[in-house]
Amino acid sequence: MSTVFNFTFVPWFRSVAPYIHTHRGKTFVVALAGEAIAAGKLQNIAQDLALIQSMGIKIVLVHGFRPQVNEQLAAKGHEARYSHGIRITDEVALDSAQEAAGQLRYEIEAAFSQGLPNTPMAGSTVRVISGNFITARPVGVVDGVDFKHSGLVRKVDAVGIRRTLDFGAMVLMSPFGFSPTGEAFNLTMEEVATSVAISIQADKLIFLTEIPGIRIDSELPESEDNPIDTELPLAAAEKLLASLPPPQKPTDTAFYLQHCVKACKGGVERNHILPFALDGALLLEVYVHDGVGTMVIDEKLESLREATVDDIGGILQLIEPFERDGTLVKRDRTEIERDVGHYTVIEHDGVIFGCAALYPYPEAKTAEMAALTVSPQSQSQGDGERILKRIEHRAKAMGLESIFVLTTRTMHWFLKRGFQQVNPDWLPEARKRKYNWDRKSQVLVKKI
Known part of the structure; x- marks a missing residue:
């Protein structure tokens, strides 16, 4: 039994080692969909992030809270409203978002505080630091729709984020921003993650999502061994995006792809869409050659x-x-x-x-x-x-x-x-x- 393990472990570890070396000192922005937390995946994902950080990677974690806000709204008998793929945030929705963000921040910090024995987090110390790193502005009125307290990123405090990462901490960000006058705005997790990745020129932007990845050729049968494209050159991703209707919900092909393309054009060379349903998806994408999701890559067409x-x-x-x-x-x-x-x-x-x-x-x-x-x-x-x-x-x-x-x-x-x-x-x-x-x-x- 031991001999068999040795023969499988040693080649595996040797194949992983170059990626450990390559990624040491790099900065990753990881965008975690609120659906992953609702599905009970937080503990395993926290363990994987702690493991990745222990191998020298600097991490900014941006969490979403779409289902948690909807749950709060439902408890208050209030309907969730969306337009253009963005939540319309009235006073009740803003209160619900603030409550959901506070609860999620508590759960995430608790997950990173557990040095559980017999797990990859045994004996680990992961400092998680949050802050007002985002300055926001209102979405305003678009096509006759007033988005009220929904906002867009105006500015990212890249220097503050960098200093926190250099201190050895993991940066945790909620999809909230504040105006210079102190007004709170509900932002989208996807836009926050993308803006942060571009501002700090991260080495990777990784979305942990409800979808397994992107498949260009939808005519391929579902039974194929690899139903997604593991790598999409930026030009191919832009071409696909141009052929798709504007996304309305996270399961639409263009929903996460549009942010990967934006980040890629903004200088983030590798942008990933991974399924949170697959246990260890982060580790498989970062440390295995072919990965498990879709990577949109700026391959520098001139070279x-x-x-x-x-x-x-x-x-x-x-x-x-x-x-x-x-x-x-x-x-x-x-x-x-x-x-x-x-x-x-x-x-x-x-x-x-x-x-x-x-x-x-x-x-x-x-x-x-x-x-x-x-x-x-x-x-x-x-x-x-x-x-x-x-x-x-x-x-x-x-x-x-x-x-x-x-x-x-x-x-x-x-x-x-x-x-x-x-x-x-x-x-x-x-x-x-x-x-x-x-x-x-x-x-x-x-x-x-």
Whole structure:
């Protein structure tokens, strides 16, 4: 039993360790839907946040309270009213919101104060600090609707939040803001989290939500292994958002996506939509390669792009050392000139630091990813994974179901990223005829 555990734990821990190292010292804004607390998920989420913080990540936690406010309103015999996806906050709703926020703040602080034995929080000390970090203004009257005490973020005290994080505390924020005259405004959790993430230039904005993520192609059958897109480039997310009606409720596709896009355009490079229903969703998204939700990513289109004829010299210079030592099969300039449209490159300051080519076999609904190369100067910075993701998106856009690689030395890199080894006989007939049996390359396949 112990031996089996060792064989599973050690590879797992080794695969997680690079992410622990990468995220140390980073700042995450985590937006927790009030529905998660109503569903009894707070204790486990608090444990996961404490665990993440213990590994050197600075956390701003913004909680929502939609169902809690509605519960207070119902107890008072008052109806919850919304328009444009925003609560209309009259005097009764404002009182209900203040009561709900106070109760939730108490519950959240209590959850972080429990150093429970036999849990990830055993012996932990998590300081939670709240404050008046948000200056607000009224929504006002929109399309004839008076939103009364509903507000929008006017200003974020980014310096105050940063100082609190540097002190080693977790910052807790309710969706409330105050005007310079002291008037209270009910804000949306999503807008507060997004505004804070942009203001402090957080490394990640993470929404823990009612939905599992975003799926671009709604025609795909629900039974597919991966019903959501785990990564959406900003351009694809904007295109999808433009095709959707304005969101009215949190389960609408555009509801959280619009905030991820806004944050991405505001300088927050990675923005996540995760399901709170999945236990450990935060840990799986942050420390596992493929994650469990949807990440909207600003992939810096000027650096990660399809190749042009002007890149041929840079591609040759990049792959030549790897051809010389036998890692890559030798390709001549004529072949690369002919196939340059198949290549994706990463460019930094005019220099090609990474590339890969995609050769489709439509009849077999697959494609070969060839010549995946990252400069030694840029390795361990995630460029190989970024190229792989772009190649997967290109293949998916062609209607293909898988990609495959042939490799002699880098099999484990691909296995860690979801590829599975198959017999060379699996190859499409056209590719099998060109397979070099003397080289004995391993064939690995990944479903997309």
